[in-house]
Amino acid sequence: FSVTASGSGLTYQWRKNTVNIGGATSSSYTTPVTVLGDNGATFDVVIKSPCAAQTTSTGGVLTVTPNNTITASAGTGGSISPSGSVSVTCFGGQAFTISADACHDLADVVVDGVSRGAVTSYSFTNVQVGHTITASYTVKTYAIDASAGSNGSISPSGSPSVNCASDQSFTITPDACYHVDDVTVDGGSVGAVTSYAFTNVTTTHTISATFAIDTHTINAWASTNGSITPDNITGLNCGDNQGYTITPDAGYHVADVMVDGGSVGAMGGYSFDNVTADHSIAAFFGVDTYTLDASAGAGGSISPSGATVVNSGADQSYTITADPCYHIADVEVDGGSVGPVASYGFTNVTANHTIAATFAIDTYSIDASAGSGGSISPSGSVSVNCGADQSFTITADPCYSIADVSVDGGSVGPVTSYDFTNVQAAHTIAATFTLDSYTIDASAGSGGGISPSGSVPVNCGADQSFTISADPCYSIADVEVDGGSVGPVTSYDFTNVQGDHTIAATFTLDSYSIDASAGSGGSISPSGT
Numbered sequence: 001f002s003v004t005a006s007g008s009g010l011t012y013q014w015r016k017n018t019v020n021i022g023g024a025t026s027s028s029y030t031t032p033v034t035v036l037g038d039n040g041a042t043f044d045v046v047i048k049s050p051c052a053a054q055t056t057s058t059g060g061v062l063t064v065t066p067n068n069t070i071t072a073s074a075g076t077g078g079s080i081s082p083s084g085s086v087s088v089t090c091f092g093g094q095a096f097t098i099s100a101d102a103c104h105d106l107a108d109v110v111v112d113g114v115s116r117g118a119v120t121s122y123s124f125t126n127v128q129v130g131h132t133i134t135a136s137y138t139v140k141t142y143a144i145d146a147s148a149g150s151n152g153s154i155s156p157s158g159s160p161s162v163n164c165a166s167d168q169s170f171t172i173t174p175d176a177c178y179h180v181d182d183v184t185v186d187g188g189s190v191g192a193v194t195s196y197a198f199t200n201v202t203t204t205h206t207i208s209a210t211f212a213i214d215t216h217t218i219n220a221w222a223s224t225n226g227s228i229t230p231d232n233i234t235g236l237n238c239g240d241n242q243g244y245t246i247t248p249d250a251g252y253h254v255a256d257v258m259v260d261g262g263s264v265g266a267m268g269g270y271s272f273d274n275v276t277a278d279h280s281i282a283a284f285f286g287v288d289t290y291t292l293d294a295s296a297g298a299g300g301s302i303s304p305s306g307a308t309v310v311n312s313g314a315d316q317s318y319t320i321t322a323d324p325c326y327h328i329a330d331v332e333v334d335g336g337s338v339g340p341v342a343s344y345g346f347t348n349v350t351a352n353h354t355i356a357a358t359f360a361i362d363t364y365s366i367d368a369s370a371g372s373g374g375s376i377s378p379s380g381s382v383s384v385n386c387g388a389d390q391s392f393t394i395t396a397d398p399c400y401s402i403a404d405v406s407v408d409g410g411s412v413g414p415v416t417s418y419d420f421t422n423v424q425a426a427h428t429i430a431a432t433f434t435l436d437s438y439t440i441d442a443s444a445g446s447g448g449g450i451s452p453s454g455s456v457p458v459n460c461g462a463d464q465s466f467t468i469s470a471d472p473c474y475s476i477a478d479v480e481v482d483g484g485s486v487g488p489v490t491s492y493d494f495t496n497v498q499g500d501h502t503i504a505a506t507f508t509l510d511s512y513s514i515d516a517s518a519g520s521g522g523s524i525s526p527s528g529t
Contacts, residue, residue, distance in 0.1 A: 001014070001028065001029045001030075001031075001043050001045075001060055002027060002028035002029075003027055003028070003045050003047070003057050004027070005027070005047050005055075007049050008050075009049060009050040010047055010048065010049060011025065011047070011048045012024075012025050012026055012027055012045050012046070012047055013025055013045065013046045013048075014029040014043065014044075014045045015043065015044055015045070015046065016041055016042070016043055017041055017042055018042075018044075027045075029043065029045070031043075031062070033112055033129055033130075033131075034062065034129060038062055039062065039063060040061060040062065040063070041061070041062045042059040042060065042061050042062075043059060043060050043061075043062060044056055044057045044058065044059040044060065045057045068087060068088045068089065068090050068092070068127050068128070068129070068130065069085050069086065069087050069088070069130045069131075070085075070086045070088055070094055070096075070124055070127070070130065070131045070132070070133060071084070071085050071086075071130070071131070071132045071133070072084060072086055072096055072132075072133045072134075073132075073133075073134050073135070074098070074134070074135040074136075074137075075134070075135065075136040075137055076104075076137065077100060077101050077103070077104030077105075077137030077138070077139060078098065078099055078100040078101050078104055078106060078135060078137045079098075079099050079101075079135075080096055080097070080098050080099075080133065080134075080135045081096065081097045081099070082096065088124065088127040089127070090127065090128060091126050091127065091128060092126075092127055093123060093124055093125040093126070093127065094123065094124045094127065095121060095122070095123040095124075096121060096122050096123070096124075096133055097120065097121050098119065098120050098121065098122070098135045099120070100137055101137070102164070102202075103139060103140050103163070103164030103165045103202070104137040104138065104139050104140060104164070105118075105137065105138050105139075105140055106118040106119075106120065106135065106136075106137055107136045107137050107138045108135075108136050109122055109133065109134070109135050109136075110132075110133070110134045110135075110136070111124075111131065111132070111133050112131050112132055112133075113132070139163045139164055140163070140164035141161040141162060141163055141164065142161070142162050142164065142201050142202070142203055142204045142205070143159040143160070143161055143162075143204050144159065144160055144162055144168055144170075144198060144201070144204065144205045144206070144207060145158075145159050145204075145205070145206045145207070146158060146159070146160065146170055146206075146207050146208075147206075147207075147208045147209075148172070148208070148209045148210075148211070149208075149209065149210040149211055150211070151174065151175045151178040151211040151212075151213070152172065152173060152174040152175050152178055152180065152209060152210075152211035153172075153173050153175075154170055154171070154172050154173075154207065154208075154209050155170065155171045155173065156170070162198065162201045163201070164201065164202055165200050165201065165202065166200075166201055167197055167198060167199045167200070167201070168197070168198045168201060169195060169196070169197040169198075170195065170196050170197070170198075170207055171194065171195050172193065172194050172195065172196070172209040173194070174211045175211070176238075176239075176276070177213060177214050177237075177238030177239045177276060178211045178212065178213055178214060178238070179192070179211065179212060179214050180192040180193065180194055180209060180210075180211060181210045181211050181212040182209070182210050183196060183207065183208070183209045183210075184206075184207070184208045185205065185206070185207050186205055186206055186207075187206065213237055213238055214237075214238035214276070215234075215235045215236060215237055215238065216236050216237075216238060216275050216276070216277060216278045216279070217232070217233065217234045217235075217236070217278045217279075218232065218233045218236060218242055218272060218275070218278070218279045218280070218281065219232050219278075219279075219280040219281070220232055220233070220244060220280075220281050220282075221280070221281070221282045221283070222246070222282070222283040222285070223282075223283065223284045223285055224285070225248065225249045225252040225285040225286075225287070226246065226247060226248040226249055226252055226254065226283060226285035227246075227247050227283075228244055228245070228246050228247075228281065228283045229244065229245050229247070230244070236275055237275075238275060238276055239274055239275065239276065240274075240275055241271060241272065241273045241274065241275070242271070242272045242275060243269060243270070243271040243272075244269060244270050244271070244272075244281055245268070245269050246267065246268050246269060246270070246283040247268070248285045249285070251287060251288050251312040251313055251350075252285045252286065252287055252288060252312075253266070253285065253286060253287075253288050254266045254267065254268060254283060254284075254285060255284045255285055255286035256283075256284045257270055257281065257282070257283050257284070258280075258281070258282045258284070259279065259280070259281050260279055260280055261280070287311045287312055288311070288312035289309045289310065289311055289312065290309070290310050290312065290349050290350070290351055290352045290353070291307050291308070291309055291310075291352050292307070292308045292310055292316055292346060292349070292352070292353045292354070292355065293306070293307050293308075293352075293353075293354045293355070294306060294307075294308060294318055294354075294355045294356075295354075295355075295356045295357070296320070296356070296357045296358075296359070297356075297357065297358040297359055298359065299322060299323050299325075299326035299359030299360070299361060300320065300321055300322040300323050300326055300328065300357060300359035301320075301321050301323070301357075302318055302319070302320050302321075302355065302357045303318065303319045303321070304318070310346070310349045311349075312349065312350055313348055313349065313350065314348075314349055315345060315346060315347045315348070315349070316345070316346045316349060317343065317344070317345040317346075318343065318344045318345070318346075318355055319342065319343050320341065320342050320343065320344070320357045321342070322359050323359070324386075324387070325361055325362050325385070325386030325387040325424075326359045326360065326361055326362060326386075327340070327359065327360060327362055328340040328341070328342060328357060328358075328359060329358045329359055329360040330357075330358050331344060331355065331356070331357050331358075332354075332355070332356045332357075332358075333353065333354070333355050334353055334354055334355075335354070361385045361386055362385070362386035363383045363384065363385055363386065364383070364384050364386065364423050364424070364425055364426045364427070365381045365382065365383055365384075365426050366381075366382045366384055366390055366392075366420060366423070366426065366427045366428070366429060367380070367381055367382075367426075367427075367428045367429070368380060368381075368382055368392055368428075368429045368430075369428075369429075369430045369431070370394070370430070370431040370432075370433070371403075371430075371431065371432040371433055372433065373396060373397050373400035373432075373433030373434065373435060374394065374395055374396040374397050374400055374402060374431060374433040375394075375395050375397070375431075376392055376393070376394050376395075376429065376430075376431045377392065377393045377395070378392070384420065384423045385423070386423060386424060387422055387423065387424070388422075388423055389419060389420060389421045389422070389423070390419070390420045390423060391417060391418070391419045391420075392417060392418045392419075392420075392429055393416065393417050394415065394416050394417065394418070394431045395416070396433050397433070398460075398461075399435060399436045399459070399460030399461045399498075400433040400434065400435055400436060400460075401414070401433065401434055401436055402414040402415070402416065402431060402432075402433055403432040403433050403434040404431075404432050405418060405429065405430070405431050405432075406428075406429070406430050406432075407427065407428070407429050408427055408428055408429075409428065435459055435460060436459070436460035437457050437458065437459050437460060438457070438458050438459075438460060438497050438498070438499055438500045438501070439455045439456065439457055439458070439500050439501075440455075440456045440458055440464055440466075440494060440497070440500070440501040440502070440503060441454070441455055441456075441500075441501070441502045441503070442454060442455075442456055442466055442502075442503045442504075443502075443503075443504045443505070444468065444504070444505040444506075444507070445477075445504075445505065445506040445507055446507065447470060447471050447473075447474030447506075447507030447508065447509060448468065448469055448470040448471050448474050448476060448505060448507035449468075449469050449471075449505075450466055450467070450468050450469075450503065450504075450505045451466065451467045451469070452466065458494065458497045459497070460497060460498060461496050461497065461498070462496075462497055463493060463494060463495045463496070463497070464493070464494040464497060465491060465492070465493045465494075466491060466492045466493075466494075466503050467490065467491050468489065468490050468491065468492070468505040469490070470507050471507070473509055473510045474507040474508065474509055474510060475488070475507060475508050475510055476488040476489070476490065476505060476506075476507055477506040477507050477508040478505075478506050479492060479503065479504070479505050479506075480502075480503070480504045480506075481501065481502070481503050482501055482502055482503075483502065513529045514529065515528070515529050516528060516529075
């Protein structure tokens with residue numbers, strides 16, 4: 001039933017046959033399940049306003065039509081019998097049986113909305129109206145006690161509840177450095193499994209896991225010429241530490257250390273910390289080597305040269321060779337001279353060394369000399385590098401000429417220069433000179449003479465005098481020197497003679513006057529002067 005009224009603050013009170021119905025105070029009303037006795041009952045509602053005004057609705061008459069159907073239903077987990085819509089004769093009765101499945105328990109039976117408890121049967125009697133009966137169930141559950149020893153866990157743990165016929169999986173997880181030692185189910189071992197599943201659970205169970213610490217192996221190996229300690233280790237508890245010492249033999253060194261196949265470098269020790277897996281360690285050794293640095297200055301070589309790597313305890317020889325025109329000046333070993341040796345050997349090498357050779361060019365002396373009357377340049381003992389050239393200039397003094405130049409005792413002629421090329425030995429060079437002389441041709445014509453006469457040799461730079469004499473009845477007409485008249489001189493001096501000359505004298509016959517005269521009366525012939 002419902003009513004519509006306007007206004008604010010309205011209150012409602014429903015009545016049945018003018019009797020207030022408890023709790024029916026809203027604008028609508030729904031009856032409970034009706035019975036035939038309710039047929040013809042009148043329902044109305046009294047409406048009041050805040051001002052105390054009230055009105056009563058028109059009553060409505062309830063007509064009840066007989067309905068003798070009982071609706072029976074069961075939830076999941078069981079059944080009700082009979083079920084569905086069950087027709088019952090008016091005023092008759094109907095019994096119902098309620099059953100649970102194997103994995104469920106009866107939870108409740110509700111009749112016409114009212115719980116009757118977990119009854120397994122229910123009977124309706126004197127049925128005059130329709131009814132409902134509903135059965136509900138709860139699934140059966142079983143506890144599985146799951147436990148784990150120290151150093152691991154099981155999940156879920158404790159006593160998880162498992163629905164009947166359901167499955168339940170468990171995961172067993174060891175702590176770091178531990179492993180599953182055993183899993184027991186209902187008191188029996190199922191091995192060191194990390195998971196276990198109960199399927200179609202229909203009873204309680206137990207599952208228990210135990211754990212054991214992991215142990216690991218370290219394989220240690222060393223090549224020849226050294227050792228590693230300790231040797232192989234087995235049963236090393238996970239999380240422990242383990243150190244190793246690597247020792248090379250005398251004359252050897254640690255070349256490399258490999259851990260689990262990867263190089264960690266050349267080291268004298270290695271520590272595995274917090275071991276959580278198997279490992280391997282291998283030590284490799286190499287012979288100690290030293291570097292011998294060999295160098296040579298200009299003018300020669302050393303063999304072998306450069307940086308030579310020599311094993312510890314080995315020997316190494318060197319040969320020092322001078323180039324042509326050079327000789328070994330010195331050999332220094334580790335900075336100290338060992339003299340101009342042509343070879344040197346290092347024995348039982350246990351350190352780095354140096355060897356250095358220096359060379360000097362060979363020199364030769366050329367003895368250069370000059371006799372009187374000239375010079376040679378350079379002169380004296382001239383030092384010349386092997387393979388070099390040396391030139392000499394020979395110069396005569398004034399009034400001298402080069403007579404000869406001799407080289408190593410053999411004449412090369414009156415040369416003014418001489419070159420020694422590619423000098424490979426000592427030499428000598430000597431120059432000799434001769435004084436220059438000149439000729440003065442002295443001549444006299446008839447009627448006199450010149451002294452000295454003819455071809456007169458005169459040394460360069462010397463003086464030479466000449467006397468010119470006329471014969472009786474003659475006089476000196478003229479004296480010519482080198483074709484030029486110097487007059488009717490009776491002598492002439494050439495001074496500091498520097499070349500050939502000529503001197504020539506000419507004469508004239510003397511003549512006298514005879515004055516011839518004749519007196520009168522005669523003649524003289526010739527007459528006159």
